[in-house]
Amino acid sequence: MLRSRRFLVWLRKVHAWVGLAGAALGLLFGVTGILLNHRAVMKLPGGRIDVEKVQLQLAEAPATPEALARELASHLGFAPERARWQIQASRPVHFGGASVTAAETWTIHLGTHTRQARGIYLPGNRTVEVERRRADFVGALQRMHKADSGHAPWILLADAFAGALIILTLSGTLLWTRLAGSRLLAVALAGGGFATLMGVAALAW
Numbered sequence: 278m279l280r281s282r283r284f285l286v287w288l289r290k291v292h293a294w295v296g297l298a299g300a301a302l303g304l305l306f307g308v309t310g311i312l313l314n315h316r317a318v319m320k321l322p323g324g325r326i327d328v329e330k331v332q333l334q335l336a337e338a339p340a341t342p343e344a345l346a347r348e349l350a351s352h353l354g355f356a357p358e359r360a361r362w363q364i365q366a367s368r369p370v371h372f373g374g375a376s377v378t379a380a381e382t383w384t385i386h387l388g389t390h391t392r393q394a395r396g397i398y399l400p401g402n403r404t405v406e407v408e409r410r411r412a413d414f415v416g417a418l419q420r421m422h423k424a425d426s427g428h429a430p431w432i433l434l435a436d437a438f439a440g441a442l443i444i445l446t447l448s449g450t451l452l453w454t455r456l457a458g459s460r461l462l463a464v465a466l467a468g469g470g471f472a473t474l475m476g477v478a479a480l481a482w
Contacts, residue, residue, distance in 0.1 A: 292448040299441040309422035
């Protein structure tokens with residue numbers, strides 16, 4: 278009994294401190310989640326993103342996607358570590374009823390919470406097509422919600438918040454079953470919640 282009481286006291290402290298530590302992020306993710314979830318149906322003000330497309334002239338054809346990423350980061354004012362890239366190999370495609378071969382394409386992604394750039398490049402060319410986006414304050418909050426910036430510390434912080442939610446869920450469930458009601462009722466409530474989640478999700482699948 279004493280061991281059980283000590284465990285409950287410890288669990289309460291863990292639940293309280295984890296909840297307090299994640300309160301600020303919880304508020305951010307909650308508010309931005311409402312904006313994202315209802316921006317179309319309820320006509321809530323969404324984040325505005327200004328888009329601009331330009332053709333950039335390169336000094337020489339880059340040998341690797343990494344070299345292109347460094348050059349674009351320098352030209353557009355991004356930190357080099359914010360760059361990510363993808364290589365789409367040459368492949369056969371259907372175009373206008375005929376089978377043609379699509380050229381290899383390099384796609385470079387650069388971004389912060391307020392600014393984003395995407396470069397599309399065909400190896401061997403001396404130009405690269407760049408699409409630049411700039412978000413307003415609400416748009417930046419929405420990008421933070423989705424961790425779209427590619428900023429490793431923010432992604433780790435968001436992961437920590439997700440882990441905190443798991444801890445709060447498990448500790449809250451344990452506290453409820455130890456302090457209120459029967460385990461049978463707890464199972465019924467949890468099962469009902471899960472069934473509701475699956476049913477609503479299935480309607481929009």
